[in-house]
Structure formats: C-alpha cells, structure tokens
Amino acid sequence: MSEQLFHGPAVLTAEGWIEDCSIRVDAGGWITAIKQGSSPDATRLSGPVLPGMVNVHSHIHQRLIAGLTGYRAADADSFWTWREQMYRAVGMLDTEELEALASYAFMELLEGGYTSTGEFHYPHRLGGVDPLQNCRRLLGAADQAGMTLTLLPVWYRYSGFGRREPTERQRPFVMTLDELVELVGQLRRDIGNTPHRIGVAPHSLRAVDVADLPDLLQAIGHGPVHLHISEQPAEVAECREHCGQTPIDLLARHVALDDRWCLIHATHATQQEIGTMAASDAVVGLCPTTEADLGDGLFPVREFVASGGRYAIGSDSNLVVDAAAELQLLDWGQRLMSNQRNALCDGGEHLGRRLWSDAARAGADALDQAAGALAVGCRADFVVLDGDHPLLSGLDADYQLDTLVLAGGRDLIDQVWVAGQCRVSAGRHPGKQALRPRMAELRRRLVNVAAS
Secondary structure (H helix, E strand, O other), rough: OOOEEEEEEEEEOOOEEEEEEEEEEEOOEEEEEEEEEEOOOOOOOOOOOEEOOOEEEOOOHHHHHOOOOOOOHHHHHHOHHHHHHHHHHHOOOOOOEEEEHHOOOOOOOOOOOEEEEEEEOOOOOOHHOOOHHHHHHHHHHHHHHHOOEEEEEEEEEOOOOOOOOOOOOOOHHHHOHHHHHHHHHHHHHHHOOOOEEEEEEEEOOOOOHHHHHHHHHHHOOOOOOEEEEEOOOOHHHHOOOHHHOHHHHHHHHHHOOOOOEEEEEOOOHHHHHHHOOOOOOOOOEEEEHHHHHHHHHHHHHHHHHOOOEEEEEOEEEOOOOOOOHHHHHHHHHHHHHHHOOOOOOOOOOOOHHHHHHHHEEEEHHHHHOOOOOOOOOOOOOOEOOOOOOOOOOOOOOHHHHHHHHHHHHHEEEEEEOOOOOOOOOOEEEOOHHHHHHHHHHHHHHHHHHHHH
C-alpha cells in the first residue's frame, strides 16, 4: 500500500471537529498529517469521519446463539440458565468452524463501526485441538475480516470461590499457569510486528483464586489484563460468604490496579469500589446490550465518570453487533436511573460526540491499540457516515453523530477503514457473502441439536 490522502467534509479529531479536512496516511496505515483543506488527488469520503470504535470485550463464538435464547423454559430464567445453553452451543463447534464463525462475526462487527476487538477467549480445547491452534484460528479469522485483534487468552481454573472443581462443561477451558504463560509467549512471537496484540484474561474471581493473580502478573509481564467482575448479584453474595468482602474490594487488596486493567461489567460495584476503580485509572468495560439481555443490572456510569473514571464498550455475547446501539442503550439506562435526558454529557455538549470519543479512546487504551482517535501517530482506523442518508442529509456533523447514536445505528454507516484499507463499503463487508451458507448451516445444526 502506498501513501494515501483522504478528504472528509468533517473529521472528528482528538481536538474536535475539523471541517473540510484532509488526512494523510503512510504506506503502513498510520496517520501522518491532519489539516484543513483539500487536494485534487484526495479520496473523497461521503460524510463525517469518526474514529473507529473499539470493542473492548467480545466472546465471538457466542454469536452462534444470537436470538436463540428467548424461550423461557422454567419459572426462573437468568444468566446461569443462559450460560448452560451457551456451553452446549460452543461444545458442538470444531476448530475450523470456530474460524468460519469468527470471520463472519468480525465482518459484522466491522459493519457495525468497530475496528478493533478484544477477544476474551476461553474455549481453549475446542474440537479436541490444543489451545494454540484455536488461538491461531481466531487471529486468522481477524485477518480474513480485516479486524485488528487484541487476543486475551483466558485463565480458567475453578467453578467457584474456594477453588471448587470445574464442571464437566468447563473442563475444556481449564489451563495451568505454566500452560497459559507458554501460550501467551508463543502468541506474542506469532504476531510479530502486526497490529494485533496479546494480553491475558483471568476469567473472574470465581474461576481464578485471587491469591494466584500476582504470580500471573509477574509471569506475563506487560500487556492488557481483563477480568469479569461483579456482574451478577449471586457472584457478589457468594464472594461475601466466602471471604467477607465484595469482589472489587477483594481484587484491589491483592493486586495494584492500574491502566493495564480492564474490569468487565462491574455492574454491582459499591460506592467505595466505584471510587477505587476511578482512582486506579483502570477502564471499566460495559456491554449494555448483553447486560440487558442477561438481566445483569445497570452500572452507575454517571457517578463513575464524575469520580474521574473511564469506560469503554463491548459487544460481549454479540447478540448485537452495532457500536451505536451499545452507546444508545448505555445512555438510555442512565436516563432511567437518573430521570434525566442526555445523562452522559455536560451542558453545552452533544451526546453523540461525548459518548463516541470517550468510549473509543478508553477502549484503545484497554486493548493496547494505537487507535480510538484520529490524530497524528494513530492508526488510520475510521468510520465514514452516509452523508446522503435522509436522516443525515443537511445536518451539521454533531447532529449527524447524535443521529447515528440515538436513531440510526449501523444503517447510517457508509464505509469503515482499518489501517488505511477499506473493509466496509456501502455498509457491507464484501467477504460476508461467501460465508453465509456456512453460517446458516451452523445455525441449523445448533437448532436441531437443541430440539433433539
């Protein structure tokens, strides 16, 4: 790829909107200049240009069951009953099918405005192969789709507090510390100088004993660390019963939380824990559509931000693959909690710009990706809105971004570029069509298995 020049009617930079703006990108896909004005040789973009959204938390295999968990089979339907359905689904996949499913789902995420994804990967021995091969399949799927990946191999040891033995369905996820460290080291050698990154994800304080985390951090060294925490009331109650502490407080007593940490969900954090997380500079990864689907609850985003906290968004179960939809529900949940409109921006601000910018920047930090903003030195990951769409035509850039978040979602996206390469055009990824029959076959097989 040679040097490129792009021109947009408005570009959302780290400093705000620049109208009539050009972006120069080098042969490696990095932004080298942003300035007002145009040039005859520039590639003309059809509408406002936004930083690519960063998807801080994904379980890509769960896209397979999207929409198939709406039947209530018992009086009590919860996260825990949903989890059993998910375990059955992932158990039917082999490693080649995982790659096909992941390729298709990454393409869908790109269409939804995401340009980087943090893949929280725990089906290590899917299809009976070793963990390294399944991780390589995910990296190959990301390459096929054009998605930049921060792969987060999960450390899974136990089924609950007190080092309870894993269940039969969880055994394929289990790894020793030595196995995990070896896997991370080999993956880091594999990715070389590509834009992919390798972090680590102790699954939760249910699945990993908190006392073992310092050994993990010392063995892994650098890189992102992601952890599910305080997602469900039952988890918090079990933690209290086990040790007399709440999960986030327990974690903070054993490790020094800092900006390499991303705490996923934290839905039932106490006021004290909100302050602890904000002061640590850890990012909280919020997944509004999945948290709503599972009945988790609402994280107090307004209080967290007021304390100096940073949040990012994730597609999590991939029931919804639309960045704007996550932001919309994030804001609407806070409106319902506070009885206020536009709850997550300040006076004189536009909601869309505030939500999109804050989530993208924090997400990039949490994934160790040089993205999340349009600035010199960042990767040229950007989303172009369809400026001719009836809902957008004639509006200024801020109102177009508000409309994306509040009213339009992925249907208002024209193009998505990753490292200066166009991955989505006219709202569609060109690689999806070839994978549609395979995706349909996997879904049919899953339905047949569930019905048998």
